[in-house]
Amino acid sequence: MPAPADRPPSVDTLARSLADTGLPHPLLVDAAREAIAAKDPQSARTIAEGIAGAMLRPVVNATGVLLHTNLGRAPLASTVTGRASNLEFDLAVGKRGSRTVHAGGLLARAVGAEDAIVVNNCAAAVMLTLAALAGGRGAAVSRGELVEIGGGFRVPDVMAQSGARLIEVGTTNRTRVSDYETVVDDDLALVLKVHRSNYTISGFTEEASVASLAALDVPLVVDLGSGLIDAACPWLADGPPSWLADEPAAKQTLADGADLVLFSGDKLLGGPQAGIIAGRSDLVRACAKHPLYRAFRPGGLVLSALQDVATAYLDRTAGQLPFWRMAAASVESLRARAELVIDRVGRGEVTVCSSVPGGGTLPTVEIPSVGVAFEGDHTAALRAHQTPVIARVVDGRTVLDLRTIEPDDDAIVVAALLDG
Numbered sequence: 001m002p003a004p005a006d007r008p009p010s011v012d013t014l015a016r017s018l019a020d021t022g023l024p025h026p027l028l029v030d031a032a033r034e035a036i037a038a039k040d041p042q043s044a045r046t047i048a049e050g051i052a053g054a055m056l057r058p059v060v061n062a063t064g065v066l067l068h069t070n071l072g073r074a075p076l077a078s079t080v081t082g083r084a085s086n087l088e089f090d091l092a093v094g095k096r097g098s099r100t101v102h103a104g105g106l107l108a109r110a111v112g113a114e115d116a117i118v119v120n121n122c123a124a125a126v127m128l129t130l131a132a133l134a135g136g137r138g139a140a141v142s143r144g145e146l147v148e149i150g151g152g153f154r155v156p157d158v159m160a161q162s163g164a165r166l167i168e169v170g171t172t173n174r175t176r177v178s179d180y181e182t183v184v185d186d187d188l189a190l191v192l193k194v195h196r197s198n199y200t201i202s203g204f205t206e207e208a209s210v211a212s213l214a215a216l217d218v219p220l221v222v223d224l225g226s227g228l229i230d231a232a233c234p235w236l237a238d239g240p241p242s243w244l245a246d247e248p249a250a251k252q253t254l255a256d257g258a259d260l261v262l263f264s265g266d267k268l269l270g271g272p273q274a275g276i277i278a279g280r281s282d283l284v285r286a287c288a289k290h291p292l293y294r295a296f297r298p299g300g301l302v303l304s305a306l307q308d309v310a311t312a313y314l315d316r317t318a319g320q321l322p323f324w325r326m327a328a329a330s331v332e333s334l335r336a337r338a339e340l341v342i343d344r345v346g347r348g349e350v351t352v353c354s355s356v357p358g359g360g361t362l363p364t365v366e367i368p369s370v371g372v373a374f375e376g377d378h379t380a381a382l383r384a385h386q387t388p389v390i391a392r393v394v395d396g397r398t399v400l401d402l403r404t405i406e407p408d409d410d411a412i413v414v415a416a417l418l419d420g
């Protein structure tokens with residue numbers, strides 16, 4: 001018998017009517033309950049669509065920020081086989097192996113380090129290194145490098161959590177090797193040099209070089225953050241782009257005498273979210289033995305993706321990684337794509353714009369780029385597209401920067417623009 005028209009539908013009936021949203025039934029029940037409680041059963045669909053929209057999903061990054069932290073930083077394709085793997089199994093001897101040999105070993109080779117291990121991000125790499133090598137002892141840092149990276153990562157706080165004692169040296173704008181020399185004693189476990197990833201200090205400044213600090217009688221750990229592998233960029237046909245000029249690289253920092261370098265996997269490395277600790281074997285092993293390593297280590301999915309990235313660097317095909325392909329794309333190629341997009345959409349105009357590396361790296365760098373621009377703010381409509389397109393508004397115009405859009409996704413951009 002059908003229910004009287006003025007009676008609200010049952011939670012179950014309402015939930016079942018939303019099955020096409022693709023959400024699991026318990027979430028549809030939540031949406032139905034919420035709508036019925038609000039005496040507005042019609043709103044159940046909007047609630048369910050809101051839940052579905054909040055799920056992790058691919059988007060098109062049209063912001064011009066290459067490493068957009070809110071959009072997962074470096075874009076990366078990866079395949080999952082669904083099979084077991086030799087994550088911690090030595091196939092040669094048929095016994096337990098180590099998860100540090102695959103991606104870690106290849107990355108060590110790529111940067112010229114004796115050894116390397118992988119953790120969840122560079123924040124974890126800093127924390128683990130300090131805990132393992134300087135727990136209960138002193139770690140010297142320049143006052144000009146007591147940085148906040150963002151998202152709660154502040155060097156003094158990380159230091160405190162690690163159990164190492166922060167020993168500040170020098171001043172905000174000038175720190176010399178002699179400042180470090182005065183604090184070297186039996187209690188000093190290491191010197192930590194932190195790359196000024198997201199800010200600059202200019203004017204009356206002085207900074208101790210890696211080579212000069214390496215000469216001190218104490219291990220030198222360099223937190224590079226951004227993860228450029230090699231300043232020579234042998235994976236790029238035209239060599240290093242001018243905007244990378246002052247960026248320290250892992251290989252050269254180790255060659256200059258650093259005992260360990262720490263860097264992110266998803267910044268200038270162009271890989272998955274990860275943190276790499278590379279350098280002297282005894283120090284890397286001490287980190288791997290510390291109980292925090294167990295808590296910080298990534299799983300097979302990340303290590304497999306990182307292994308592919310490391311292999312690409314060793315093969316000198318890293319220029320094909322999405323990040324480097326986008327970063328190195330010529331302005332002419334971007335202009336050609338922009339013209340095609342405008343042609344297909346039938347409105348808007350080609351505009352000159354600037355991309356930025358992002359991800360808390362290279363704060364002053366702008367990379368010449370080309371985008372498409374449309375009068376007014378269309379960002380909400382673009383975000384609502386089936387594959388959301390994330391754009392920005394500049395001077396009252398919606399701008400989509402072609403540099404950070406995967407060329408294969410231009411068709412999605414066109415569809416989203418025609419939709420909006």
Ligand SMILES: *Cc1c(COP(=O)(O)O)cnc(C)c1O
Nearest residue numbers: 121122123195197224225226264
């Ligand atoms: C980005 C950065 C970090 C943090 O790296 P995550 O991988 O985001 O945890 C640490 N140190 C420096 C110098 C950085 O630039």
